[in-house]
Amino acid sequence: MTAQSTLVSGFEADPPGRGFPPASRLRGPVAHWSALIVLLAMIVLLALPAIWTTSPTALDPSNALSPPSLDHPFGTDQVGRDIAARVLHGARLSALVAVASTLIALVAGGILGAAAATGPRWLSEIIMRVVDVGLAFPGILLAIVLAAAIGPHLSTTIIVLGVLFTPPMARVMRALVFKEYGEDYVLAARLTGTSRRRLVIFHISRNIALPVTVFITITMAEAIVAEAALSFIGAGIRPPAPSWGNIIRDGYTMISTGAWWISLFPGFAVLAAVFGLNRYSEMIGKHVRMR
Amino acid sequence: MVLLIADPELGDDDVTERRRARRATWPYVLRRLAMAPLILLGVSLAMFIMVDLSPNDPVTARLGMLADAEARRQFAAEHGLDDPLPLRFWHFLVDLVHLDLGDAIVRSEPVSTLIGQALPVTVELIGLSLLISLPVAALLGTAAAWKEGRATDRVISTLAAFAQATPGFWAGLVFIQVFAVSLGVLPSGGYVPLSMGFTAWLTSMIGPALVLAMGFAAALTRIVRASMADELAKDYVRTTIGAGVSWPVALGQSVFRNALLAPLTVVGIFVGAMMSVAILVEVVFNLPGLGTLLVTGINQGDLAVVRGAALVGATAFVTVNLVVDLLYLVLAPQSAEAGTS
Numbered sequence: 001m002t003a004q005s006t007l008v009s010g011f012e013a014d015p016p017g018r019g020f021p022p023a024s025r026l027r028g029p030v031a032h033w034s035a036l037i038v039l040l041a042m043i044v045l046l047a048l049p050a051i052w053t054t055s056p057t058a059l060d061p062s063n064a065l066s067p068p069s070l071d072h073p074f075g076t077d078q079v080g081r082d083i084a085a086r087v088l089h090g091a092r093l094s095a096l097v098a099v100a101s102t103l104i105a106l107v108a109g110g111i112l113g114a115a116a117a118t119g120p121r122w123l124s125e126i127i128m129r130v131v132d133v134g135l136a137f138p139g140i141l142l143a144i145v146l147a148a149a150i151g152p153h154l155s156t157t158i159i160v161l162g163v164l165f166t167p168p169m170a171r172v173m174r175a176l177v178f179k180e181y182g183e184d185y186v187l188a189a190r191l192t193g194t195s196r197r198r199l200v201i202f203h204i205s206r207n208i209a210l211p212v213t214v215f216i217t218i219t220m221a222e223a224i225v226a227e228a229a230l231s232f233i234g235a236g237i238r239p240p241a242p243s244w245g246n247i248i249r250d251g252y253t254m255i256s257t258g259a260w261w262i263s264l265f266p267g268f269a270v271l272a273a274v275f276g277l278n279r280y281s282e283m284i285g286k287h288v289r290m291r
Numbered sequence: 292m293v294l295l296i297a298d299p300e301l302g303d304d305d306v307t308e309r310r311r312a313r314r315a316t317w318p319y320v321l322r323r324l325a326m327a328p329l330i331l332l333g334v335s336l337a338m339f340i341m342v343d344l345s346p347n348d349p350v351t352a353r354l355g356m357l358a359d360a361e362a363r364r365q366f367a368a369e370h371g372l373d374d375p376l377p378l379r380f381w382h383f384l385v386d387l388v389h390l391d392l393g394d395a396i397v398r399s400e401p402v403s404t405l406i407g408q409a410l411p412v413t414v415e416l417i418g419l420s421l422l423i424s425l426p427v428a429a430l431l432g433t434a435a436a437w438k439e440g441r442a443t444d445r446v447i448s449t450l451a452a453f454a455q456a457t458p459g460f461w462a463g464l465v466f467i468q469v470f471a472v473s474l475g476v477l478p479s480g481g482y483v484p485l486s487m488g489f490t491a492w493l494t495s496m497i498g499p500a501l502v503l504a505m506g507f508a509a510a511l512t513r514i515v516r517a518s519m520a521d522e523l524a525k526d527y528v529r530t531t532i533g534a535g536v537s538w539p540v541a542l543g544q545s546v547f548r549n550a551l552l553a554p555l556t557v558v559g560i561f562v563g564a565m566m567s568v569a570i571l572v573e574v575v576f577n578l579p580g581l582g583t584l585l586v587t588g589i590n591q592g593d594l595a596v597v598r599g600a601a602l603v604g605a606t607a608f609v610t611v612n613l614v615v616d617l618l619y620l621v622l623a624p625q626s627a628e629a630g631t632s
Contacts, residue, residue, distance in 0.1 A: 132326070133333035137601070138608035139567025141585075145338065145601045148589040149345035225458050229571055232460055233586045248461055252575065256479070260468050267461035275456035 041276070044091050056085040056242040065259050075261035077250050086242035087266050093243045094273065097158055098223040102216055104162025105169045112166070113173025114200045117181060127170070134167030140226045147235040157236045161226055165219050172215050176208040183207075210288050217281035221274045228270050244270050320617060327613050334605045335387065339380050342594045392599035397591045402599035405584060410603065412482055412580035417562075417569055419500040424508035429551070431508075432515025433542075436550075439520050447512065454509035460571035463502045467575070470498065480577030499576040507565050514554045522550035552622055559615035563608050 054072075060080030068075045074083035116127040134142070146160045177200065180186060189199055224244075230236030231245025232252070239246050244266040251263025367373050374382075386393070392402035435447040471479035483495040522528065523546065531541045570582030577583070581600050588596030 129329070129333070132330050133337060136330045136334050136609050137605050138563035139565075139570075141567060141570070141601055141604050144570070144585065144589065145341060145597055148592075148594065148597050149341045221456075228458055229460060229567070232571065233574060233589070235586075235589055248464065252464055255464065255467060255472060258472055260472075263461065263464050263468075267458065267465070270458050270461065271453070271456050274458075275453065278452065278456055 041095075041273075044088065045095055052085055052088055054082040054085040056089040057081060057240045065254070065257060067259075068261050074265040075259070077247070077262050078254050078259075083247065083262060083265055086247050087244065087269050090242045090244045090247060090266060091269065091273075093154075093237060093241065094224050094227060094270075097154075097161065097227045097237075098220040100158045101161035101165060101223045102219045104159070105165035105219060106212075106216060108162070108166045109169025109171075110173050112170040113175075114177050114204075116170065116174045117177035118196050118200065124174075128174070131167040131170050134163075135171070140164065140229055143226060143230060144233070144235055147230055152230075152235050152238050154237050154241065157227055157230055160230075161223050164226070165223065169215065169219065173208075173212070176211055177204055180204045180207055210284065214281045214285045214288065217277050217284070221277035221281075224270060224273050224277070228266075320620065323613060323616060327609055330609055331606060332384075334609070335384065335602060336380065338598050338602055338605075339383055340376075342598050343376065343379075345594060387602075392602070393595040395588075395596045396593045397596075398593075402595050405596060406581070406599055406603055409579060409581045409584045409600070412578055413569060413573065413582065415485070415496060416499055416503065416573065416578060416580060417565060419496055420504035420507065420565070423500060424504035424511060427504070428508045428511035428515055428554075432512045432554075433519050435512070435516040436519030436523060439523075444516075448516065451509040451512045451516075454505050455513070457506065459502055459506050459568035460575050462505060463499065463572050463575035466498055466502055480575070482578045482580075495578075499572045499578060502576075503565065503569055503572050506568060507561055510561055510564075511554060511558070514557055515551070518553040519546075519550045522546050548622075552619065555615065555619055555622070559612040562611045562615075566604060566608060 058081065060076065062080065063072070063076050064078055064080040066072060066076045066080075072082050072084060074087060076082055077086075112127050112131070116124040116131075119127075143160045143164045146163060147156055150156045150160070181204075186199065186204065189203060194203075227236055227243065228245035228248065231238075231243045232249045234249070236245055237243040239250070247266040248263045251259065251261075251266075254262055390403050392406070394400065395402050395405055398405065431447050431451070435444040438444045467479050470477040477498055478495060481495060483491040485492045528541065528546060531545070532538065536544075569580070570585060572578075573580040573582035574586050581604060585597060585600040585604075588594070588600060
């Protein structure tokens with residue numbers, strides 16, 4: 001994945017130019033675009049629910065199923081809730097699910113992958129065969145079944161998606177750590193008596209940060225789609241909490257009434273978030289390859 | 292990675308290299324074939340434990356909340372519910388070998404019967420969308436690589452990136468909104484079996500198949516484009532054209548074969564993504580396939596159905612990946628070394 005430089009600088013554990021680059025070194029379109037995307041996401045997540053003060057759960061039956069207007073730019077649903085407010089608050093839920101489930105996968109997958117890459121052969125075999133079983137479930141099937149077994153809830157969704165993303169994360173981590181293990185700086189550090197855990201946590205982690213970031217970004221995009229999908233089939237976040245998936249579900253139940261606006265806007269929100277995260281990961285990926 | 296097999300300029304050394312690589316593939320093939328059943332055993336165990344740990348109580352589900360303690364005990368004893376977990380898993384596996392997945396609680400039919408009815412619908416759906424997406428992706432990907440960096444490429448690449456980011460089930464909703472609710476040219480859902488006539492079947496399937504094909508075609512287009520662009524830039528292509536071979540012949544004889552190998556490896560992975568989108572698309576279009584069976588099972592708390600449908604899905608996925616990997620080995624034997632880790 002990474003274009004490794006052959007430069008090894010003496011006994012320094014971290015040869016220069018191979019870790020996560022400091023902000024000053026991220027220039028050009030990568031820096032601009034990522035800054036813009038992060039900024040926009042921040043504004044939507046933090047500021048807009050405060051500016052758009054309409055409650056996402058307040059019922060207004062007299063205004064039910066009204067098409068987009070100045071009062072309700074995205075229209076209202078079958079019980080008169082403001083879709084714009086629901087979509088904006090849904091962004092927070094989506095972000096929470098995406099970040100939390102990816103974090104679970106990162107920690108669990110990181111530990112499993114590092115253990116498989118650096119541990120004894122029997123441990124590596126056991127971990128990777130369990131990972132193979134996890135990867136044998138197509139897409140979100142595992143999450144659907146797990147969610148059904150535990151019962152739909154916000155915390156269930158986060159845990160279930162964390163479990164779902166752990167096997168691929170473990171596989172990527174193992175490959176990256178394994179590759180770093182062949183580098184001279186690792187050998188140097190090991191010869192000077194650095195423990196395996198310390199080596200992984202303090203040295204290797206810095207050098208694989210960039211490719212891992214690429215994978216994290218893709219995982220977050222997947223988490224957003226998976227949350228929407230789970231909530232859409234009723235195995236994710238339950239209403240009245242506004243999640244993009246269950247707003248689309250509301251639109252689905254109302255589809256024959258011609259109320260197109262209910263599902264259209266949360267769908268665009270998912271599209272925009274996934275598109276942004278995908279492009280972001282592509283840009284970092286290009287940056288990784290160029291080095 | 293250098294793909295030697297269809298390279299027009301093969302030297303003697305390369306041929307020897309290929310023979311050696313072909314010999315080295317056998318351990319890999321055997322390993323792969325031996326692993327598949329083991330993985331499926333692991334999948335069955337995972338499914339079994341998941342259903343076992345869930346708060347759903349099969350006794351309550353069958354006898355109702357008001358059953359007395361004596362009846363409960365008897366039911367549990369009859370169905371071996373009090374046996375230790377390994378023994379119950381063993382019974383589950385024995386039943387599985389006999390294609391017995393237990394009985395559905397709500398519809399009180401064997402789960403295998405329900406799956407037998409649902410599976411053809413899902414296979415038809417995925418088959419039809421593969422039929423649509425593969426040629427589209429090959430064509431658009433090649434066109435974009437041909438015009439790399441120019442307007443055609445940019446339009447195709449941007450469209451593909453958008454299509455890839457579009458959630459399939461939502462696209463299905465928009466499709467129904469436009470073609471069924473607004474224009475009224477297609478049904479809003481439902482399934483007509485092929486035996487009722489091809490046109491009627493196609494009318495019921497074309498919407499879901501197109502929606503499912505969209506995401507898959509988009510992802511594949513981008514990979515074909517990258518792979519094609521790499522291949523077109525290689526020296527042998529220029530040599531071939533310089534030697535007077537026409538473009539269609541050069542493309543057909545070697546470029547296509549080499550450039551489509553890389554996309555082949557990801558088809559297996561994409562089929563997994565496709566299956567999960569298919570689950571949701573079936574629900575949206577009300578197609579009585581495996582996905583609908585699964586989701587209905589979840590909404591009714593019928594975990595025997597959920598377990599059966601999920602097992603069939605996982606088995607299909609593992610099988611497809613195995614076939615794709617082996618197919619790739621046949622087409623590019625020297626990749627075996629890369630795959631053994």
